[in-house]
Amino acid sequence: MKVSLDRSCLERRQVWVYAAAIVVGLALGSRASGAGTVAEALVWPALGLLLYATFLQVPLLDLATAWRDRRFTLAVVVGNFVIMPLVVWGMVPVLPDDPGVRLGVLLVLLVPCTDWFISFTQMAGGDVSRAIAVTPVNLVLQLMLLPLYLVVMAREEVTGLVTVDAVASALGVVALPLIAAALTEKWLDVRQRRHVVRERWAWAAVPLLATVVFLIATAQVDAVLGALDVLPFVSPVFVAFLLAAALAAKALAVAFTLPVTQARTLAFSLGTRNSFLVLPLAISLPQGYEVAAVVVVMQSLVELLGMIVFVWLVPIAYRRRSTGTPRR
Template sequence: MDRLTLERRQVWIYLSTIIGGLLVGSTWPDITHLFEKLLWPALVLLLYTTFVQVPLLHLREAFRDRRFVAAILAGNFIALPLLSWTLLQWLPVDPVVRLGVLLVLLVPCTDWFITFSQLGAGNVPRAIAVTPLNLLLELLLLPVCLWLMLDTKLAAPLSFTEIWPALLVVIVPMIAAAVSERWFEAQPTREKLRDRLAWWPVPLLALVVFLIAGAQISAVRNALSLFPVVVPLFVAFLVLAALIAKGLARLMALPTDQGRTLAFSLGTRNSFVVLPFAFSLPDGWEVAAVVIVLQSLVELFGMVFYLWWIPRKLFR
């Protein structure tokens, strides 16, 4: 099996591991504490193997095509935050659910959107070049967007005293990835190691969702009643994000392959980057993490639809 085949089948891998985690957590409830302890190092490894594929030290290359970059920035950091805030009005006034939805919808993806761009006949070099810009901006702008969209009471659980462990879980792998990138580029033969690390995000994310499902079994049960409300919202986001990409591509006069890449960028979200922040929330806010995992599953099934819709219909 090659890596592209593995990534093409990842939705079924994650679904299987979630079901397995729910079964293990239901059968052996005492194991949830062990899963909670294992979750943090698993997240660190996942983020490192993901960030190490992002050209963090080549941010300047993202600006070679200014029209494409302008479309990416306008879509991910202006249009989609406005769309997320609009969709939020259809949710029940539940601070946990609203926070989980915003956490995941406000951050553009920096990893598997490249894979889907490749599978959907997009422009892969442009996708790779723009990833460090998306990553840096989402981390800088996420607190601003949350402050604007949530009232003070809802934003209180995200104070620095609460989330500093989550910040370390994200920042430390990012720094390690940047150091590794410099080390890889020092000798061409070391690139083979980075290619091997590129195999790890899918199995590590499968491990993470397995641990989440097993550790948060009670939160999953509490969130079941929310699925009929949240799932349609995530589906609507996917459809509207693609249509926004179509409009921006026309406005910026982007080539077809770049328009497809733009659609995959707007349609995919960085769910596991915000998971550490969801897990740092106080007791009683566990449903936020369940909402984030649910969005990633909806998104993956949505990407199967995108792979047909984007190249064959929307950007022919």
């Protein structure tokens, strides 16, 4: 029997790919002396490639497109940058006292996804064109607002952590792929036939993230094993976030009288987070905060399992003509 593997098939099974990468990484880090040092050196270039592949799927040079549908874009902005941050702020008191855990949770939950939420939107019959159009807005706003959110919600955790070296490392691994992706996009737009390059890089996202997760597990095996007693308390927070995102999306869809396909897109935008972007920030934290990166990876796994439910539930919650008559 012939087995056909396409990108959507790979993306639907990615959570098991990442889980396997973690198990293999922990085994290697525990048994092979020196593997952790090598993995720690390789994680930064792997992250750079992952971010480049991610940013290349975002129409970085076409911010104006999103504002052609101001109602949908406004719903996304209000949901991602007002309502969901308030939800996260309300969760802060129930987080464990460990500053690394708290900072990891805040980092990953405060920034909306700019990549795989598009794939899940497509699986659930959402509006893919609007999902693509709004991603540059989400990316720009999260880069601007994340420092403000952290100062307001985690002043004690971030005080003294911001050093020149840490900021330079984190910004470098984000800024360089971002600039490279923007230049590549400009090069791609010159000739239509070059767009196949973007499609090929889209295939690389899952293997690259699996590689990053493997390297983190190998390099931070002690932190991962030490966090096992904390993760059961953090996972319910991530599940609660998904539930809150679903409710917020439903309320906003009604408030903005969004068409069904746009309402489905909004649900995935609010429910998915940009773990790729914050991983460099989590990894660059000083010694004693290694668990922050583990928390970010854990959130990705919980989110991916949650998206399996979302892909089934969202089309039921947003049936045709269920959110009212769309305005013209």
